[in-house]
Amino acid sequence: MPHLRRIQLIAAILAAGTFTGCRLDMHVQPRENPLSRSDFYADQRSERPPVEGTVARDELRADTYFYTGKVGNNPGDVMPFPVNKQVLERGRERFNIFCAPCHSRLGDGNGFVPSRGFARKPPSFHIARLEKAPVGYFYDVITNGFGIMPDYASQIPPQDRWDIIAYIRALQLSQNATTADVPAGQKIPSEPPTFRQPESGATLPVPAPETKSTEEKSQNTKPEDMQSADMKGNQQVNQQ
Numbered sequence: 001m002p003h004l005r006r007i008q009l010i011a012a013i014l015a016a017g018t019f020t021g022c023r024l025d026m027h028v029q030p031r032e033n034p035l036s037r038s039d040f041y042a043d044q045r046s047e048r049p050p051v052e053g054t055v056a057r058d059e060l061r062a063d064t065y066f067y068t069g070k071v072g073n074n075p076g077d078v079m080p081f082p083v084n085k086q087v088l089e090r091g092r093e094r095f096n097i098f099c100a101p102c103h104s105r106l107g108d109g110n111g112f113v114p115s116r117g118f119a120r121k122p123p124s125f126h127i128a129r130l131e132k133a134p135v136g137y138f139y140d141v142i143t144n145g146f147g148i149m150p151d152y153a154s155q156i157p158p159q160d161r162w163d164i165i166a167y168i169r170a171l172q173l174s175q176n177a178t179t180a181d182v183p184a185g186q187k188i189p190s191e192p193p194t195f196r197q198p199e200s201g202a203t204l205p206v207p208a209p210e211t212k213s214t215e216e217k218s219q220n221t222k223p224e225d226m227q228s229a230d231m232k233g234n235q236q237v238n239q240q
């Protein structure tokens, strides 16, 4: 009996060997392993280079201005798309995330990071030179960095860079606006707030004690609301 079993076992092994032999062609397929040597191509590379002019999906950057901010070699001074409220809101959000830590929410360069000893203080966006700088210049600074400022090309996609720039323009206007900038026929919503003392810009400044009527007060509460919301956020973080 044990003898018979052994013969059966050997027969089974032989059979298995024969059958896998039949299927060998399926297992060894006429293909190349990645980056292996090939005898088929003259350059012996199994990995074929893409056909010249191949563009990966979503990588066609046909709109050069949108992706560089440049006309020829010079920075252009037009937005590549119309600016609306949505653009500005997105720009404000991205600016406050990526730029405000150094440039401050006001863009005056008094952000939190330089206040803790960053090698150099960023310039204010409200100096004449940067007010006159074309939008394409800002695009270039975000894309390639400037001096000791790192670039933000990998963190901020092109559309967001333009949104941020639109918001910087709004910030610049906000710090230097006059009644002449208010479109004809529109009322100025509120008097500019007066502040106790100039702040660093890292936090929203504290308005001077109110002496105005309640109506005007309600129109002026926004910055304070934002500030207290921010502070609540910070406290929660600190408690964790």
Ligand code: HEC
Residues within 6 Å of the ligand: 095, 098, 099, 100, 101, 102, 103, 113, 118, 120, 121, 122, 123, 138, 141, 142, 146, 147, 148, 149, 150, 152, 156, 164
């Ligand atoms: C880590 C801090 C930091 C962050 C974050 C930062 N910057 Fe800067 N930025 C600087 C410093 C510092 C300078 C001055 C660099 C120098 O002079 O070497 C500067 C300079 C600039 C300038 C002025 C260039 C000039 O001609 O003087 C612009 C414009 C600018 N930054 C835009 C931005 C924008 C837009 C963002 C957000 C996408 C941003 N920065 C984020 C630190 C920062």
